[in-house]
Amino acid sequence: MSDKRQPAGKRNGKAEWDLRLYVAGQSRRSLIALSNLKRLCDEHLPGEYHIEVIDLLQNPQLAAGDQILAIPTLVRKLPTPIKKIIGDLSDAERTLVGLDLRPRKEQPA
């Protein structure tokens, strides 16, 4: 699993944000999700995060652990509590709400 890590930010510093992105192969949707995620993190959490991309086509046994159904799914392992954000993260506002980086204004429909 460790070789799958793609440190994006400080390698040995205080990476408080531990994010996992579950994808299935190199689909267009997965690539969009990853680039969206990177952009948002660089914008809001510079140097405080690292992202682990897990390809379920290669490691299907990992899907059960984080209860993954939807692809792509972003899991915020740290800080707790665990949060799950599904979709290609194209809705930046909701992604930030989902990551607790922005207060929830209204109940999403």
Added chain:
Amino acid sequence: MARSRDSQAPSNASGSRGRSARRTLEKCPTGIRGFDELTGGGLPRGRPSLVCGGPGCGKTLFALEFLVRGAVEHGEPGVFVSFEERPEDLQRNVASLGFDLAALSAEKRLVVDHVRVEPSEIEETGDYDLEGLFIRLGYAIDSIGARRVVLDTVESLFSGLGNMTILRAEIRRLFNWLKDRGVTAVITGERGEGALTRQGLEEYVSDCVILLDNRVAGEITTRRLRIVKYRGSTHEMNECPFLIEDAGFSIMPITSAGLNHTASYERVTSGIERLDTMLGGEGYYRGSSILVSGGAGTGKSTIAAHFAGATCRRGERCLYFAFEESQSQILRNMRSVGLDLMPFVKRGLLQFHAARPTFYGLEMHLAVIHRLVLQFDPSVVIVDPMTNLMQVAASARETMTMLIRLIDFLKTRGTTAFFTSLTSAGSASETSDSGVSSLTDTWLLVRNIEAGGERNRALYVLKSRGMAHSNRVREFILTSDGVKLVDVYTGPGGVLTGSARVNQEAADASAAAAQRDEFDERERGALRRHAALEAQIAALRVEIDDAESTLKRARSLELTRQKKANAVQKELATRRGSDGGEPTPARARKRNGSEERT
């Protein structure tokens, strides 16, 4: 079933997954008791089936039993995807049914995967699909080579995920994917308002839809199953009651057999010697149905117990359903009439099943009977009394259909069915049972005859199909040595039983004795007269003899005299010189001479 088996060969040969429309439908036996008979072989193989129903109707259990039986009995490993219950809970819930999920999982025959959807944890941020679920499922299937899959309840996804368009498309894709994988799948769905399922899953599952129902009537709950749809297969259309019990599901087909059972010529003893005599000398037919009706305390159970005893004595098994008494009570009571059934219970030949009729509904009772009969495989089944079952029936029609099913079921198995029926006091016993009696082959009636300050039991054979049975009434007596059937007294005084019969018999005996004495006297008189006449005859004969001997003597004297006379004449003739050639004048002279002498 035969059809599906035929179709198996070409499907294996071609190596395809059974998607050809031309081929007859191959079926996958579920192993759920009654269900495979109902559907003619099970669920459609390699296709998803929908099992829907309200809460607590047994969907999960149905699905789980399908998997467990598949793994244990048919060598088909299975994957259980639980969207609701946690595997630990599931395991605990079904442990009481004898399913050991942990052991099956350890043996790689079963995988339980818990898919949890927590809406509060999930934020949707754009386009997605459920490839994760597909990957998990595919992984689970591949890990044990599963042939069966259960999704319980896939509708939970709708409460966890918000995008209906994606969900619907993905669920459709999921069902197609299951079909492509060639697994036989059961998908459960919660029953919705005005539709089979809340999310309209029935739209996606087009092959087989099964509806489970849980209905309360008269404070008694009955579970029912109906096959709403089964494409490409004939199936039972009616609702069938089912049972969830210690050993899982048990479904009873409504029209199980019809009238195509083969009748046995073999006879079995009733356990009461005189009753056998009444029934053409040999007892009941094996595999027939026997009804004993009668009022309270007429000894119906005793007749039943004697039959049970006779069955066990032959080394056959007997299943006794007691709806009035407990096992020990029956055993004790039968000892009092000299019938000890305990050894048969100990040898495992006799099994009692005692339950209060109100314990559950009629259908449930019959489902229990069904299940126990299949388990115990008895040659005789006794239901005592059957009428108590009717108390819990909602309608008379329901009673009839259930009994028809029970009798047909037992007949097709060749099991002899023995029912007792309690007729209410006052009502004509012939009419109260008429519905049931037409279903039975032999109908005995035990009736209390009240006369002379006593109640006595009388037994009739009202009918017995296919045998020359007695039309006589027999008095039925319970003694400490068992049941005795005695000829009743039928005479000018009417039909008498009990002490009246005994009295009458004694009176008859003394009258007969008196008559015998009188006859003897007359006979003696006749003999005497005969002897007197004989003596008279003898005396007359002596007289005749006397007369004859006197006559003989007279004749010989006369002869001597004639000889002498002749001699004298001859001498005279010689002296006169005659030639003696004139006999006539001599004779005439002789006569004259004799006249002269007298």
